[in-house]
Amino acid sequence: MLETPVVSNNERDFILKGILSIIKEVVTAQQFEIWFSCLRVSSVTSNRITFVTPNSFIREWLKSHYHDLFSSAVYKVLNSSREVHFSTEEEVFDKLSATSFPPEEFFAGKKPPEENYHVPLNKYYSFENFVVGPCNRLAHAAAFAVSETPGLAYNPLFIHGASGLGKTHLLHAINNVLSSKHKMKTLYVPCERFVNHYISTIRTNSWDSFRAFYRNIDALLIDDIQAFENSQESREEFFHTFNTLYNAKKQIVITSDCPPELIATLEDRLISRFKWGLLCSIDNTTRETRIAIAEKKASLWGINLSHEAASYLAENVTGSIRELEGAIARLSREEKITKNSITLDRMRKIVWELSGNKRYISIETVIKAVSERFNIRVSQLQSRCRTRSLALPRQIAMHLSRKLTKMSLMEIGGYLGGRDHSTVIHADEKITKMLKKDKNLSIILQKLESELQK
Incomplete structure (x- = not known):
């Protein structure tokens, strides 16, 4: 059974301000800016207060380091104790999306509050905190250029790459600079949230409010646009939103887990528009x-x-x-x-x-299994000899050792002929690429792994 909130939106803001003022006296200014300034209160009930963080990283950090401080501050502000609960924007939104609205509310034309679709800034995700390397240098430079000259440098900017490599970090970093330095009205939104908002608007028929929310802004930053794959009608709406913003010279930044032409069902007219500006990738980290x-x-x-x-x-x-x-x-x-x-x-x-208490295997066991499979001596695998008949088995041994043992790259290289870490990395990457194309090699390695993990 859901608890009924006991305070209004204005009272929530007042409570949050009081709690943060107490916390500000305890932590440093830098800590406050990074970890606390991005918080909001989603609900206050008779026995619980829920704080919302931008992501699970900050949520876990606050729970493990400052739970007692929050409990004390809540008690001082509310004059009674409450259970302190931390949630993320995504969790709050998922809960909102799962809520079933009574039919009479739809017919009455009531719309969901737009604030539920707005993700607050995360000051932890800044350009200063982003580590630049060969894998992300172009994306970082393009994002920084967009933050300095929005609407002029690259519009739209489309960044693609696998999950967890820093795309969202760059979106928030751009958002932070545009809103704080340029005082622009920005909107960062995950694509799935756009789709869910569109579905909610179908129910409420509040199209003017929906379109104003996404179009009366200076910059739109939309994350994980591949979520449009199974939603044709929301793609149509986004197409017109894109045109409106682009024609008004408003900045658009988009991220995806793949290039636009690889997003299934995405229309050519959207693909071509995404390529009007700059496409850049973030590769796996070195x-x-x-x-x-x-x-x-x-x-x-x-x-x-x-x-x-x-x-x-x-x-x-x-x-x-x-x-x-x-x-x-x-x-x-x-x-x-x-x-x-x-x-x-x-x-x-x-x-x-x-790792889930994964059973690690000794490197000696890996080397022995590879030598038996390819009918060569262990001493040959560990030699400095570079003949082709030994190169592939040695690279397989390096690949499996990196995957199945606790050894460092330097230790693996040392066991296999005194080679350095770059040789092990090269071998691992080469075998990984070969596995995608060579079915026979894939079967051999599957059998080897299965035998080693028995």
Whole structure:
């Protein structure tokens, strides 16, 4: 059963202002700007207050570091205790979308409040906090140029790349500069939210309000536009919104997990418009960039991470940057609870736990399995010999060792002929590419992995 809010929107704003003024006296100005200034209160009931954060990264950080401070501040402002709950904008919106409205409200023409479709700025996502490397240099430069000369540099700007590589970070960074430096009216919105808002508007028939919300702005930043794939009518509406903004020389920035021509069902007229400006990609991060990101994120969390520890983290948390952030959040909680600095041994254990207690295999076992499969001696795999008959098995051994063992790149290279980390990276990338094209090799590696993990 849902709890009924006991305060109005204006009262929520007043309560939030009082709570933040108390917190501001305790934390530094920089901490307040990054972590607290982006908050809002979504509801206050008789026994709970819910704070909304832009993303799960900030939500988890506030829960683990400042829950007691929030509880104390809430008590001082409300003169009674409340359960402090943290949620994200996405969670709040999903809950809103799942709400069933009574039919009579539709016929009465009542519309959902537009504020529910507006995502607040996340000051943590700034250009200063974005780590630039070969994989994202063009996208970063283009985003920065757009933030400095909106509507002139690249319009539209279309950034594509896999999930978790920094596209949303750049959108928020642009948004921050446009709204704070240029005092522009901006709107950042995930594409799925646009689609859901469109569906809600069909129910309420409040088209004037809907169109004013998306068109009476100076800049539109829309995230994950591939969500339009299964929504033809909302694509039609977006087409006209795009034209209105573009003709008025308003800045448009779009992100996607793939180039526009690869988005299924996307009409040619939209594809051509997305190419009017600049298309740029964000590629998978290199080892060096991941290490720099790990060090930067750790610094923002107040963790003194050694270069060796950052290297281990970057090499062994091989998923997206969000997963790397999650690992660092876990390290921060660990450091706070134990009051001890994070050692490399402790980090190994944490990474192992985050992997779902995955059973790691020794590199000796991997090398032996590869040597038996290709009928060559272990000593040959570990030699400096570079003949073609040994190159592929050695690269497979490096690929499997990186995937299945806890060894660092340097350690893997050392075991296989004293090679450096760049050789291991090259071997891993080469085998990964070959697996997409060579079915026989894919079957061989599947059998090897299956045998090793028994």
